Every structure is written in C-alpha cells, then in structure tokens.
Amino acid sequence: MSEGTVADRVIKVFADFKKVPREEITMDTTFEELGLDSLDGLNLIFELEEEFDLVVPDNKVQEMKSVRQAVEGIETLLDMKAKGIDPVAAAAEEFAAQQAKQKDEKDAAS
Amino acid sequence: MRRVVITGMGVISPIGNDVDAFWSSLQAGRSGIGPIEKVDVSYLRFKNAAEVRNFDPTAIFDEKLLFWLDPFAQYGVAAARQALADSGLELTDAVKDRTGVITGSCLGGKITEDELYKKLYAEGIRRQPPVAIPKAMSNAVASQVSMEFGLTGATFTTSTACASANHAMGQAFWLIRQGTLDAAFAGASEAPICTGSLHAWETMRVVSADTCRPFSKDRSGMILGEGGAMFVFEELEAAKTRGAKIYAEIVGFGMSADAHHLTMPASAGASKAMRLALEDANLAPEQIGYINAHGTATQANDSNECRAIRDTFGPHADKLAVSSTKSMTGHSLGAAGAIEAAATILAIKNEILPPTANFNVPDPECDLDVIPNQSRPQAVDAALSNSFAFGGLNAVLAFRRFDG
Numbered sequence: 377m378s379e380g381t382v383a384d385r386v387i388k389v390f391a392d393f394k395k396v397p398r399e400e401i402t403m404d405t406t407f408e409e410l411g412l413d414s415l416d417g418l419n420l421i422f423e424l425e426e427e428f429d430l431v432v433p434d435n436k437v438q439e440m441k442s443v444r445q446a447v448e449g450i451e452t453l454l455d456m457k458a459k460g461i462d463p464v465a466a467a468a469e470e471f472a473a474q475q476a477k478q479k480d481e482k483d484a485a486s
Numbered sequence: 487m488r489r490v491v492i493t494g495m496g497v498i499s500p501i502g503n504d505v506d507a508f509w510s511s512l513q514a515g516r517s518g519i520g521p522i523e524k525v526d527v528s529y530l531r532f533k534n535a536a537e538v539r540n541f542d543p544t545a546i547f548d549e550k551l552l553f554w555l556d557p558f559a560q561y562g563v564a565a566a567r568q569a570l571a572d573s574g575l576e577l578t579d580a581v582k583d584r585t586g587v588i589t590g591s592c593l594g595g596k597i598t599e600d601e602l603y604k605k606l607y608a609e610g611i612r613r614q615p616p617v618a619i620p621k622a623m624s625n626a627v628a629s630q631v632s633m634e635f636g637l638t639g640a641t642f643t644t645s646t647a648c649a650s651a652n653h654a655m656g657q658a659f660w661l662i663r664q665g666t667l668d669a670a671f672a673g674a675s676e677a678p679i680c681t682g683s684l685h686a687w688e689t690m691r692v693v694s695a696d697t698c699r700p701f702s703k704d705r706s707g708m709i710l711g712e713g714g715a716m717f718v719f720e721e722l723e724a725a726k727t728r729g730a731k732i733y734a735e736i737v738g739f740g741m742s743a744d745a746h747h748l749t750m751p752a753s754a755g756a757s758k759a760m761r762l763a764l765e766d767a768n769l770a771p772e773q774i775g776y777i778n779a780h781g782t783a784t785q786a787n788d789s790n791e792c793r794a795i796r797d798t799f800g801p802h803a804d805k806l807a808v809s810s811t812k813s814m815t816g817h818s819l820g821a822a823g824a825i826e827a828a829a830t831i832l833a834i835k836n837e838i839l840p841p842t843a844n845f846n847v848p849d850p851e852c853d854l855d856v857i858p859n860q861s862r863p864q865a866v867d868a869a870l871s872n873s874f875a876f877g878g879l880n881a882v883l884a885f886r887r888f889d890g
Binding site for chain 2: 415418419422425426431
C-alpha cells in the first residue's frame with residue numbers, strides 16, 4: 377500500500393507497470409495510449425487489486441479503459457468495501473436486473 | 487515426390503546450449519547428469535537429473551516477452567531463434583505464408599502450474615496474475631515462434647508423452663512433402679523439473695537413484711532431463727535455389743500403437759513403427775547404419791527395444807550401431823525426440839556416432855553393438871531415431887545423408 381490519494385496511488389501503479397515516470401501519466405491517459413493490449417490490461421487490474429486489496433468483478437473490468445475510469449471504479453469499490461457490500465454479488469444482482477429489464481422491454485414490444 | 491531437408495538447428499540441452507557445445511559433448515561422451523539443483527530433493531528417493539545449466543533467459547529475452555515464457559517455452563523459443571539464424575532463411579511474405587511451426591511437448595508449462603498450485607493450495611493465495619494459462623498451454627512455443635517470426639502456415643503442437651517430438655517432426659516432414667507447407671520450424675521442448683512432477687515420477691519407481699545406463703546389465707532406470715531442440719525443415723528445391731546449407735535429409739516417418747499397456751512396452755509396436763519408417767523412406771533395412779535408440783535405461787524398454795530391432799532388421803541387426811544419447815542428455819520426455827534428432831543428424835553430417843555413456847556390463851537381452859562409452863568415427867548412409875512412449879505410442883524418424 378502506498379501513500380496519497382486514490383488517484384495518486386492508481387497513477388503510481390500505472391507508472392510502475394509501464395515503467396514510465398509518473399509525470400507521463402494523467403487522468404485522461406487511456407490503456408490504448410499506454411500500448412496495453414487486453415492481457416496487459418488484465419495484469420494491470422491485478423496490480424490495482426493488489427494495491428487496494430480489492431476484488432474487481434469481471435463486468436467492472438470492461439469499464440476500466442483509462443486512468444480516470446480506473447480511479448472512479450476503485451473509489452466505488454472502496455466505498456462498497458467500507459459498507460460491507462460484496463462487489464461480485466452486487467455485480468451479479470445488477471446483471472440479473474439488466475436481464476429482467478431487457479426481457480420486459482422485449483415482451484412489451486412483441 | 488517432394489523431398490525435405492534440414493537447413494537449420496538450435497539446441498538447449500543439459501550438455502550444451504547451442505549446436506556446437508551439444509555436439510562437442512556428444513563426441514566426447516560427456517554426460518550432463520548430476521545432482522538436481524533447481525528443486526529441493528532431500529525428501530525424494532532419486533537425487534539426479536540432467537538439468538540445463540548456464541542458461542540465462544534475461545540475456546536472451548526482453549523483460550516483456552519473458553513475462554509470458556515458462557521455462558519450457560524459453561527453451562523452445564531460444565532453440566527456434568538459433569535454428570532461424572543458423573538456416574539463413576529469409577522470412578519474406580511469401581515464405582511466411584507457407585511456413586508453419588510444429589512443436590511437441592508432453593507437459594507444457596508445468597513449472598508455471600506447479601507454482602500457481604503451490605500458491606493457491608499451500609499458501610492460500612487466491613489472487614493471481616492472469617498469466618498462467620498463456621504460459622502453461624502446451625502450444626505456447628508454437629504460438630510464440632509463429633508470432634515472433636510472423637509465420638502463418640499450419641501451426642500446432644502434438645502431445646504424446648515421450649514421442650511428442652517425433653510425432654511433431656514427422657508431421658512437419660509430411661506436410662512439406664505433400665505440399666501443404668514449403669518450410670517448417672519443427673521440434674520440441676520440455677521443462678519437467680518441479681516439485682510436483684518429480685514427486686509424481688518417484689511414485690512410478692522407474693527413475694534411477696544412480697545414473698542412466700542404457701543397455702547395461704546393471705541399469706537401474708531412467709534419469710529425467712530437460713531442454714529443447716528446433717529445426718528448419720525446407721522443401722529441397724527451395725533450399726537448393728537459395729543456396730542453403732543442408733545438414734541431412736529427413737526421409738521417413740513411421741508410427742504405431744502397442745495396444746498393450748500404459749507403461750510397459752510391447753516389441754511388436756516398436757518394430758512396426760521402425761518398419762513403417764523404413765517403408766516411408768523407401769529404404770531397405772540394410773541401408774541403415776545407425777539407430778539412435780529410445781534407450782531410457784529402464785529394464786523394460788531396453789530389452790524390448792533390442793528385441794524389436796532384431797525383429798525389424800533380422801541378420802542386419804548385427805551390423806547396426808545403436809546408441810542411446812539419453813545416457814548423456816537424460817530423458818527430456820516430450821523434447822527427447824528433438825534432442826535425439828539433433829544427435830542423429832549431426833552424427834550423419836559429421837560421420838561420428840555418439841556413444842552410449844555410463845555403460846558397464848553387457849546384457850544378453852541387449853546383445854547389439856551399443857557403442858559403449860566412446861564415440862566412433864563412422865560414416866553411415868541412413869539412420870533411425872526411435873521414440874517409444876508411455877501408453878504404447880511409437881514414432882520413428884528416418885534420416886539420410888545428403889550429398890547434393
């Protein structure tokens with residue numbers, strides 16, 4: 377665990393992972409700009425999980441494609457952790473709700 | 487019919503990490519078997535293996551690539567790079583389109599898996615970086631080499647225990663001969679030296695606590711090895727057109743199954759595979775001068791193999807020279823056939839037959855000329871290389887001297 381705000385620590389993880397100076401990474405830097413492919417992206421998320429002692433659910437991984445998205449995602453997950461909410465269970469509920477909504481819309485249209 | 491020749495080689499082995507060092511050891515009858523250093527073996531009944539030494543992957547691979555390479559893949563990719571450089575083959579777009587990578591590996595990235603399982607089961611560490619699958623998959627070498635060299639021809643991996651390499655090389659040979667490919671990187675690699683695997687081998691009671699003494703009456707089992715060897719196979723006319731250096735010609739591939747037992751061999755299967763290799767090569771038994779034996783130094787294999795050789799060759803068996811280079815390199819499982827193909831090809835090219843090292847006492851059940859302990863200057867026209875795997879899977883390659 378390192379010092380600083382969530383944003384500071386996320387940027388440090390990115391910088392260490394890519395072996396570039398911290399100054400080169402901003403909130404708007406994307407995975408693509410860093411030259412990370414999908415497997416690199418998975419490894420980067422693993423490093424973030426280690427740094428913050430979190431579990432990032434699979435569907436949240438899709439949403440993290442830039443530093444800003446990673447920071448926002450991590451802040452949400454830290455909040456859930458503080459409240460004792462299991463993010464994987466929450467993600468499963470969210471997915472089920474989405475499925476139900478889509479089914480309702482489909483039934484209404486037919 | 488198209489012909490296929492070997493125009494490049496690369497070797498990482500317990501007796502040398504390039505072709506020259508490897509050949510020098512074979513010629514000197516120098517064994518790479520010694521006390522296991524990579525893993526703690528204080529609780530095992532056997533203490534010796536043939537380990538690859540002085541191999542520094544950080545000097546060969548950049549950090550980003552090394553992250554994805556299990557040791558078995560490090561050996562295979564390193565050997566492939568040597569083979570490419572050795573061949574001088576120019577990878578034009580046309581060549582890349584018609585070149586494939588065909589590899590053998592019995593275990594794939596077993597060391598990576600062993601580490602993962604240890605962390606998970608023994609240390610309870612559930613969070614793991616997402617690298618284990620791409621590192622451990624048995625096709626990692628075929629994929630990495632194809633990616634690195636840009637090769638888009640038929641590319642795959644065969645897994646048939648101790649015959650994996652011969653099956654891979656035989657397939658590569660046939661695919662070029664039949665016109666599916668014009669060239670191939672063919673070979674195999676294996677890195678079995680990890681706690682879990684060694685423990686599993688111990689339970690079978692086939693690994694020697696001493697050393698590897700093929701065909702010797704006092705043989706006491708096999709010695710595990712590791713490493714990799716890769717070859718550039720090319721269609722002959724293309725090789726000649728570009729002025730390639732040609733080591734030898736690969737002329738035959740024979741396969742069979744024993745349909746007998748999971749771990750005990752049956753000689754009929756072995757002799758069938760040798761006979762089919764000769765037929766595929768259009769060679770008479772009398773044209774073979776040397777056989778690089780499977781020769782694991784188990785009681786069962788060596789006597790079975792000698793019986794099979796007598797069945798296949800009849801009276802000519804008494805004129806054959808047969809040696810097991812596993813006496814020096816150990817048994818590298820899926821990589822064995824590739825490392826042994828290197829030995830066989832170099833024997834033909836250099837006209838020196840490598841010995842069976844550590845040989846003490848002749849065994850009446852192995853009463854062939856096994857080239858005991860000292861290599862022998864001898865020119866042969868053609869040679870066989872045998873692999874007889876657990877589960878009764880037999881694969882034999884035939885090589886021939888290429889004179890021009």
